[in-house]
Amino acid sequence: MNTSIAIAYLASAVCFILGLKMLSSARTARRGNLYAAFGMLLAIVVTLTDQRILDFTYIIIGLVIGGCVGVLLATRVQMTGMPQMVGLLNGFGGAASTLVAYAEYLRLSGDAAIDVFTASDVDTVVIATIALSVLIGTVTFFGSLVASAKLHGVIRSAPILYPMQKQTNAVLLFAALALSGVLVYDPSLWYIPLLVIGLATVLGVTSVIPVGGADMPVVISLMNSYSGLAGAMTGFVLNNNVLIISGTLVGTSGLILTNIMCKAMNRSLANVLFAGVGADYSPEEAATEQKTVIRYTPEDVSYVLEHAQSVIIVPGYGLAVAQAQHVLHELASILIKRGVNVRYAIHPVAGRMPGHMNVLLAEANVSYDLLLEMDRINDDFQNTDVAMIVGANDVVNPAARYKKNSPLYGMPILNADKARTVMVCKRSLNPGFAGEDNELFYLKNTMMVFGDAKATLMNLVGMMKKEAA
Numbered sequence: 340m341n342t343s344i345a346i347a348y349l350a351s352a353v354c355f356i357l358g359l360k361m362l363s364s365a366r367t368a369r370r371g372n373l374y375a376a377f378g379m380l381l382a383i384v385v386t387l388t389d390q391r392i393l394d395f396t397y398i399i400i401g402l403v404i405g406g407c408v409g410v411l412l413a414t415r416v417q418m419t420g421m422p423q424m425v426g427l428l429n430g431f432g433g434a435a436s437t438l439v440a441y442a443e444y445l446r447l448s449g450d451a452a453i454d455v456f457t458a459s460d461v462d463t464v465v466i467a468t469i470a471l472s473v474l475i476g477t478v479t480f481f482g483s484l485v486a487s488a489k490l491h492g493v494i495r496s497a498p499i500l501y502p503m504q505k506q507t508n509a510v511l512l513f514a515a516l517a518l519s520g521v522l523v524y525d526p527s528l529w530y531i532p533l534l535v536i537g538l539a540t541v542l543g544v545t546s547v548i549p550v551g552g553a554d555m556p557v558v559i560s561l562m563n564s565y566s567g568l569a570g571a572m573t574g575f576v577l578n579n580n581v582l583i584i585s586g587t588l589v590g591t592s593g594l595i596l597t598n599i600m601c602k603a604m605n606r607s608l609a610n611v612l613f614a615g616v617g618a619d620y621s622p623e624e625a626a627t628e629q630k631t632v633i634r635y636t637p638e639d640v641s642y643v644l645e646h647a648q649s650v651i652i653v654p655g656y657g658l659a660v661a662q663a664q665h666v667l668h669e670l671a672s673i674l675i676k677r678g679v680n681v682r683y684a685i686h687p688v689a690g691r692m693p694g695h696m697n698v699l700l701a702e703a704n705v706s707y708d709l710l711l712e713m714d715r716i717n718d719d720f721q722n723t724d725v726a727m728i729v730g731a732n733d734v735v736n737p738a739a740r741y742k743k744n745s746p747l748y749g750m751p752i753l754n755a756d757k758a759r760t761v762m763v764c765k766r767s768l769n770p771g772f773a774g775e776d777n778e779l780f781y782l783k784n785t786m787m788v789f790g791d792a793k794a795t796l797m798n799l800v801g802m803m804k805k806e807a808a
């Protein structure tokens with residue numbers, strides 16, 4: 340590699356690191372994204388000018404096909420479909436690593452004429468990283484497909500368990516690693532990489548299907564980390580520094596995010612991956628209990644809000660579905676102008692992807708100072724007049740505190756039920772993503788306002804404006 344290419348790669352790696360640092364704060368996140376995108380552009384341009392590229396035909400075909408698919412998806416996918424999309428993109432990262440590593444294996448074996456291809460022909464580290472890249476990349480691809488299908492509702496989100504699941508996964512992993520070792524010992528065994536791909540395919544599926552819907556945030560961030568790790572391995576295969584650095588950054592930041600998500604669920608990673616939390620829960624059984632709720636109108640809510648001095652808004656996935664973030668911001672601004680102390684309580688797993696609510700509310704220009712994380716605001720609910728829950732369900736479900744067979748059991752929730760009045764805005768009594776009925780709806784201090792969040796909030800805003808006029 341000549342010096343100018345090495346320096347350009349270093350510059351793009353610095354952009355990635357600065358970009359990542361800026362992404363850690365909502366204020367600087369946009370700039371961070373630009374830095375990282377510029378770093379990536381630089382890395383791509385430099386790679387394309389690399390003298391080792393002999394023919395641009397396939398690169399151009401790939402760019403055109405990938406570009407078209409990218410534009411199509413970016414313009415067609417709804418905001419609510421983003422989490423599945425992010426899941427799929429992690430998977431594509433893994434698949435790309437597998438394909439590149441396997442192509443490099445074929446190239447090396449071609450160079451060395453397959454029958455005399457031995458460990459002495461190529462660096463052992465290269466063969467080892469090819470095997471690991473193929474293994475991790477394939478697990479990432481198929482694991483992400485399952486996670487995405489669960490988020491999309493194509494596969495049921497509850498844990499899918501079968502006998503000896505942990506043992507099966509352990510055997511699959513051990514067999515794939517052992518075969519990788521055999522490949523390092525004798526790289527001429529051309530069928531070994533294919534066997535590793537086969538085992539990794541099964542492992543990708545069987546390691547994600549036992550994870551329940553409520554724990555999906557952990558899986559998504561773990562797959563993100565795997566895709567980075569696979570990329571870093573491919574960097575070693577190709578001897579490409581920028582790929583090693585960027586893959587390692589994605590891998591480690593994904594691991595940090597996984598840790599944050601595990602803390603948010605109050606579970607260890609092993610518990611999320613192997614325990615099948617909530618597998619014995621039967622929604623049908625729970626649904627047989629007859630309970631009643633009191634239906635309120637937006638007029639009733641407007642009356643309560645008029646007399647409130649403090650309001651905590653709890654946004655959830657339904658806010659994204661209804662695309663009600665702008666009108667919610669409008670309502671909050673009216674209340675703030677009237678002197679009400681309004682804040683937003685952000686649960687780390689609200690929505691369908693890490694940071695979903697922050698992104699959604701930032702889109703509506705909600706001030707970052709008003710967004711408070713669960714740990715900072717949870718004790719304030721008991722001194723608050725109204726907890727206004729808009730399209731959230733699991734993150735305020737008290738079953739998480741005590742119901743041992745619930746998929747939510749153990750997850751810390753927002754203490755919305757402790758507020759003097761709880762207002763819940765959703766379309767029906769349907770459960771949230773985890774499928775658990777929510778007893779919050781039946782509490783004496785809860786006002787259920789049924790309907791689409793956007794329509795209800797628009798109604799409220801209209802009434803409040805009229806009153807003010």
Ligand code: NAP
Nearest residue numbers: 553556655656657690691692693732733766767771772792
């Ligand atoms: P949730 O439990 O999925 O509940 C969302 C609620 O929104 C639903 O009960 C739905 O009830 C309501 N809703 C849907 N469309 C609506 C509309 N147009 N207007 C008003 N309400 C609407 O959401 P959450 O409380 O945010 O909890 C997130 C869940 O997703 C957790 O279980 C979490 O573990 C899981 N998850 C999170 C991530 C992540 O990274 N954040 C990733 C994967 C999974 P109706 O149908 O009755 O309206």
